[in-house]
Amino acid sequence: MIKFKKIPSSEITPEHIYYDRRNFIKNLGLILGSTALSSFTNKSFALLNTLPSFAQSKERDKEKLSSYKDITSYNNYYEFGTSKSDPQDHAHLLKIDPWSISIEGSVAKPLKLDIDELIKLIPLEERIYRLRCVEGWSMVIPWVGIPLHSLLKKVSPTGNAKYVEFISLKRPNEMIGQKDDMLDWPYTEGLRMDEAMHPLTILAVGLYGKVLPKQNGAPIRLVVPWKYGFKSIKAITKIRLVEKMPISTWMKANPKEYGFYANVNPEVDHPRWTQATERRIGENLLSPRLKTQMFNGYLEEVAHLYQGMDLNKNF
């Protein structure tokens, strides 16, 4: 069981934005329930195109899951084009076998391994997380993956490891959206070391119990549920532990709109979209927008990471 450090909400955020108690209990149950560890077989899942068996989260019914169809057809993945349907249409061009992911930089024991080796090294778990896009929509997604901290511990970070940089890849012939230079490819993201080590932060290789579809970031992607979706970089090839704060792709593209932290925060508005409310994907035409929750509802778990920080400046 993971124990989260409890911080009185009054220290971090005004009482009125602290979400109601019932929601909090519900959410905590969701997290704890979904961290149930599971075993897996030793067959190559990439070859079988199925995931090794793992215990499903018992909390699947707590919050209505977004449909598999919605999760796999409404994506922001500019490597394949800027429309929401482009990733579904073009991601099949990406070759993900063979694939290797290297963990390097300020580490005592650098690692380079393929996905099969990775999931043999660390058992898979199902995690049901809300995903909040900076554009003001959200989903509830049952990921299957490994906690990032389990992997980082294997490489023994040195004292210089203050940040973690994640790098995707640049392959314009397969990622046809990269033929356009609108972003500085390859996509790059970063986390502070304590964010990367947080038990909620995972590397996902599966979705709905199946192998992660290419449009969702196969073969392996980051999921940081209390941050806006663009932080959760897809198709990772390198994880680099570094001393200086990495500059992420969106920070480079538009530093006024996208900060390093990108924590979901209804109080800090984005120049383009409201962050106070969100539209839950899959609801019907007459459903109201939902109030966006501080840290996407993971306040109790992550607020201590940002204690004393001005979240208006560190957006």
Added chain:
Amino acid sequence: MKLNQIYIKRFIFILSLWPILSIGIDILQNNLGANPIEFIERHFGKWTLIFLCLTLSMTPLRKITHINQWILYRRMLGLFTFFYASIHLLCYIGLDYQFAWVDIKNDISKHRYVLVGFLGWLLLLPLAITSSDNMIRKLKSNWKRLHRLIYLIAILGVLHFVWLVKKDVTEPLIYAAIILVLFLFRLNIFKLRRI
């Protein structure tokens, strides 16, 4: 108006209802995708811009073809622009925000793309109200002056789209280019003979 012109006008009227028909088909076929409200909002937003371009192209067409008839359809197309802009706004207020006025007020005041879109619609209002023959007669030369607002509205409409998109401004720039060309016609850059 001649009989054939009346038929053409009716034909254009029916064609102009296409955006309603096509979204109706999409709704019935469950074709709206994962974010149906956004789909409907964008649909009417785009059609507003298309009708704005069509409205603005009637005078240039008259000048190029030396056929006066085009001008007979301008008012109707302008009213369709207002019609689709109003549906677009109504989708935003009613469907997206479900009349949550405080949230709407915040959204308009904090986000420039929403603000210019809303301003564009506000400016369309007096144009729609003064579109009748009666008003044209009453306002005399002021009518023309008032209706020059359409140029400002076109700029606001394109800005609304440019500021909405995160990075890929290709589509909004296509509208910007079309409207720029139409503006150049108005400035008579192409030295067309006045009729």
